[in-house]
Amino acid sequence: MSLLAVDQLDVTYLTRKRPPVQAVRGVSLTIGPGEFVGLVGESGSGKSTLGNATIRLLSRPGEITGGTVSFNGQDITALGEDRLRPMRWRDISTVFQSSMNSLNPVMPIEAQFRDAIQAHSRASNGQVRKRVAELLTMVDIDPSFMRFYPHELSGGMKQRVALALALALEPKFVLLDEPTTGLDVVVQRAILERLRVIQREQEFAVLLISHDLGSVLEFSDRVLVMYAGEIVEEQAAADMLRHPRHPYSRGLLGSYASPTAKTIAITYIPGRPPDLSKPHQGCLFAPRCVDAIPLCRMKAPELLPLGDGLVACHVAKMRAEAGQLPEQQGRSWRTQAAGAVFTKHTVAKDPTGAEDILRFEGVSKLYTRRRGFKTTLVQAVDDVSFVLSKGHVTALVGQSGSGKSTIAKLVTGIERPDSGEISFGDLRVDRLGRRGLRDFRKHIQMVFQDPYSALNPAHTVLSTLMRPLINHKGMSRGQAQSRALELLETVGLTPPERFGQRHPHQLSGGQRQRIVIARALAPEPAIIIADEPISSLDVSIRAEILELLDGLVREQGIAMLYITHDLLSARLLADDIIVLNEGKVVEAGRAEDVIANPQHAYTQLLLRSIPNPFVEETAAD
Amino acid sequence: MSMLQQGETPTVSDALPLDEEGAVEQQTRANRRFRVPGWLGILWENRKSRVGLVMLAIFLIVAVFAPLFSPHDPRSNDFAPNLDPGSGHLLGTTTKGEDIFSQLVYGARTSLIVGVVGGLLATAIALVIGLTAGYLGGTVNEVLTFFINLALVVPILPLIALLSAYAPGQGLWVVILIIGLTGWASGARLKKAQILTLRSRDYITAAVFAGEGLWQVIFREIMPNMISLVVVGFMGSAMGAIGAEAGLAFLGFGNPETISWGTMSYWANNQGALVTGQWAWLLAPGLALSFLIMALTLVNFGVDALGNPQLREE
Incomplete structure (x- = not known):
């Protein structure tokens, strides 16, 4: 018998002013005890709505408008909250992308476990402590961390704690909704691998929701693909990989x-x-x-x-x-x-032929942090050198905390180095004053990670694009407007008049990122810093943005610093790759060489962490 | 297998679903509807705020066209004193023989002027101090926060009373100025808190890279995102100013020459209106004051949608 059975489920969002949205339509699925099922789709496909509906966590205005959900043979479609409450956490639990933020900041980790455990059992404090130690060990966290407060843990550790919390009462079914999205590739992989091992040991069922088909395929037994509120394909993971039919x-x-x-x-x-x-x-x-x-x-x-x-x-x-x-x-x-x-393609380009735009020579940056009576020194950047050249992309690859973002701040002049030189032609970026910095920004622009926070929600696309033109290029409003429309066309948003009048919330993530790129192009900069420009986009549209960036850099002869934790995208876009770990360059060279023949153990680790469902196939070839 | 568009970049709009046209059309229609009254249309969408707007409009009309609404000169004391409501005078007359209804009508003028000007003054000060402290941070923030906290802990009404007692001149404008200068602290604090969350957004960094200067970033990029907070702050200050003026007048610190709801209550109380059975004299200004404040409170319910284009559509 199946553990969870969803039959012909409809979920509708009923809002007052807009027509109802049928987010899930006629979906049927079953999950057996101990089965690991993946659910994949783009954002807006209804996968999270479906997930929430299966565990009765839909919030208004979403409502189940048809079909049934049964858990362990019991119909829970219309079960009252009072009867659902004892089932939650004990039988059904969940981890969301934001679960790490659901930890209570004023309680140590142990107390949060105690709350959950004692709400459903009569365990003594001693027993609870033993159990917490067990659970933390299970997710690869040292038990001594149970005394810590959430803010003392890293994002990855918090998410592990959230996972351990979800598993605290040995549930039969766990819903994981994008549990590792937003974390580093290396951490993502480690958490999912650990989860898979625990799941095999404890034999609970999992529904893993993600937009990342690659990792879902690697870890699931069976995969459901969802599009526009419907399941369009269901196959065993191995079959899906060999012959996806839809x-x-x-x-x-x-x-x-x-x-x-x-x-x-x-x-x-x-x-x-x-x-x-x-x-x-x-x-x-x-x-x-x-x-x-x-x-x-x-x-x-x-x-x-x-x-x-x-x-x-x-x-x-x-x-x-x-x-x-x-x-x-x-x-x-x-x-x-x-x-x-x-x-x-791997084309043999002559790197010496390109004109150097920015030199970063022997730069170091030390941060001092004071906490209580202790002072800690963090060597954020340690003797790093590189050159950005015209029409070339240099990728800076590393995990969070590797010093990538500090380098971006140093290059743009927001921070000053302790030692070393940063020169843009004859200009010493590390010595610029307030005024000089403002002038320098004509030549250097940024593309941000999150297109949702990079555009001011209060302005239309056109007025956002016109600002750099008016400020840096000294254009009149009329000139700026016609140039802004041209820029929209350059980034593939046509007809530009239509997109120009919109507010950011009327655009999709990919379209927003195109606007962000258009804004960076506006002052015709010599350098663009792209800080993880695709990592918060759906996997299905990442290539689209990469292609756009690639074309623009080559055509307009811009020097780009591409900051990422993902070696695959670095390989796709960059000419040179610099691998950074704890502020130090561990490996640098031409992109193909670094990827094909990684020397440093850290590069090899990053390479292994790329979700690649074809990895076995490639090895077999 | 058909290979469409192999190798060429389809632009996003090529592949947009057909319904996209509909969305755009809807948008322009919405624009058209909002364009005529602008922000007013957004407020009108909300039922509570609509009621408040109607009430506020009535007060405004009465205040502006006071000579048309009042049957007599509010200062004329040619009538028989202590008349009951109804007897040729809608709300009766005062002990001095003035028409109470006419005073009430002219009092609306005073209250609205105090509310608007005092509120604007307090909001402007709160904005400049709150935004500067929040955006610049560091030492500037420390110093400004010190003054905000100082202004917060000083009991306002006694301070106003003291200031107005010592102020050169006794006119209404002095009262407004004092109220404006003392009522900005909590608004500044709120705005500072809001800007702290807004200034770390990427679009602020982006604006700096787009060459915007300090004041452009604060007023072009940050302000529109906290417009609802600013408007709510203004309403709060306006209510406070109206209340403070009335309170001052009631306590006798106002200019007794001014005709306001506060001075009306002051005289009513002073002349023992309750003892002589002049209930309308005491009640009418108080009720008018509550209705005006209620109108502003109701309008506040619709203000959220002002600063958030997304909310307007939901």
Whole structure:
């Protein structure tokens, strides 16, 4: 018997002023005891809504408007809060992306466990302490940390504590909604690997929700792919990897590649998910699908058994009936990708030919932190040197705390180095005063990590883009406006008049990031610092932004410093890679060489942490 | 398998779903609707705020066109004293023989002027001090915070009473000035707290990189995001100013020549209106004052949507 069974579930968001949004439509799924199931989709696909609905955590205005959810044979669709409460945490628990922030800042870790454990059992304090030690050890945290307060732990550790808390009462089912998103690749991998081991030992069932199909495939037994509120494909993870049948799954898988290959092609799915408050006809994916046939636009495909899984796609079904098994196509589906392709060849460029723009020579920066009577010194940057040159991308790769952001601050002149020189032509950036700094910013611009906080919600796109033009270029309002429209066109937002009038909240994450890039281009800078520009975007659109950046840098001869923790994207975009660990350069060189032949153990660790579902396949080749 | 657009970059809008057009159309329609009254339309959306706006409009009209609404000159004491409400005088007459209703109508003028000017003054001071302290931080913040805290702990009404007693001149404007200069502290503190959360956003850094100067960053980038807080602060200061003026007048520190709801209550109390059964004389100014403050409170409910374009659509 299945542990969790969802049958024909509908979830609708009913708001007062807008038409109702059917976020989840007719979804059925089952999860057996001890099974590890992945649920994948872009943002806005309804995956979190579905997850919350299965554990009755929907908050208004979301409501279950049809279908049933049963847990352990009991229908919990309409069960009252009073009867749900004893089940929560003991039978069903959950970890969210923001769970690390749900730890109470004024209570030590142990007290938070005690609250949870004693609410559901009569354990004594001594027993609780023993159990907490056990749980913390389980998630690879030293038991002595139980005396600590949440702010004394790093983000990754807090998320581990949240996971241990969720598992404290040995639940039968755990919902994990993007549990590692926002953490470092290395930490992400470590947490998921640990989770998988614990899950095998304790045999609880997991529903892992993520936009990152790569990691879901690596860790799950079975994968569900969700698009626009419906399940479009369901397969065992191994089958999905070998022959994804739905074009959407193929599109999602196209975002992964082995960074060591000579030529890397990753794909993205252009366009956006449909507006679910509007009536629709046919397959909802059809407008973005490269395989769509006329039938797709007329009739919605049903989720039907195909092979060992379930697929909702007319084309996949017809192919299967015609005997065209994906197995026979071999690995060709990966080159015949669903969507647009961003290809990066290994071209032998002459790095000496390019003009040097910025020199960073022997720079060190020491921070002093005082806490109580103790003073600690943190060597944020330790004797780092590099050169940014025209039309070249230099990637700075490392985990959080490796000194990447400090280097960005030093390059832009926000911080001054303790020793070393930073020179932009004849200009010494490390000696600039207030006035000089302001002038210097004509030449150096930034692309930020989070497009949601990088645009002022109060201004329209056009007025945001006009400011740098008026300030740095001395343009009149009229000139600035027409130049801003050109910039919108440059970053692929057409027609520009339409996008110009919008406010940021009317744009998707990818579109916002394009605006952020357009703003950075506005003063025609010599240098652009891109600080993790794709890490908060959906995996499916990352390649799109990388491609845009790549084209702009080459065409306009900009020197770019690309800051990231992700070696794959560094490989795709950069000419040179600098690997940074604890403020020191551990490895530097041409991108292909660093990736193909990593010398330092830390580079190898970073390389191993890239979610790459094809890793075994590549090894077998 | 069809290979569409292989190798070429489809722009985002190419692939946008068709319904995108509809969204844009909706947006322009919304713009059109908001353009005529601007912020007023946004406030009008909210039911409570609509009631408040109507009440406020009534007070405004009465104040502006006071000569049209009042049957007599409020200062004329040609009538029989101590008349009961109704007897040719809607709310009766005072012990000096003045028409109470006419005084009430002209009192609305005083209260609104005090509210608007006093509120504006207090808000302006709060804004400059709060925003500067919050955005610049460091020593500037320490010094300004010291003054904010100082102004917060000083009991305001006795201070105002003291100041107005010693102030050169006794006019209404002196009272307004004193109220404005003493009522900014809590507003400054609130604004400082808000700016501390706003200034770490990436778009502020982006604005600095876009070449914006200090005041441009504060007033162009940060201010619009706290406009609701500013408006709420203004309403609060206006209410405080109206109340303070009335309180001062009631205690006898105001200019007895001024006709305001406060001086009306002062005289009513002073002349033993309750003893002589002149309930309307005592009650009317108090009620008018409560209704004006209530109107401002109700308008406040709609203010949140002003600073948040997203809220307007939900």
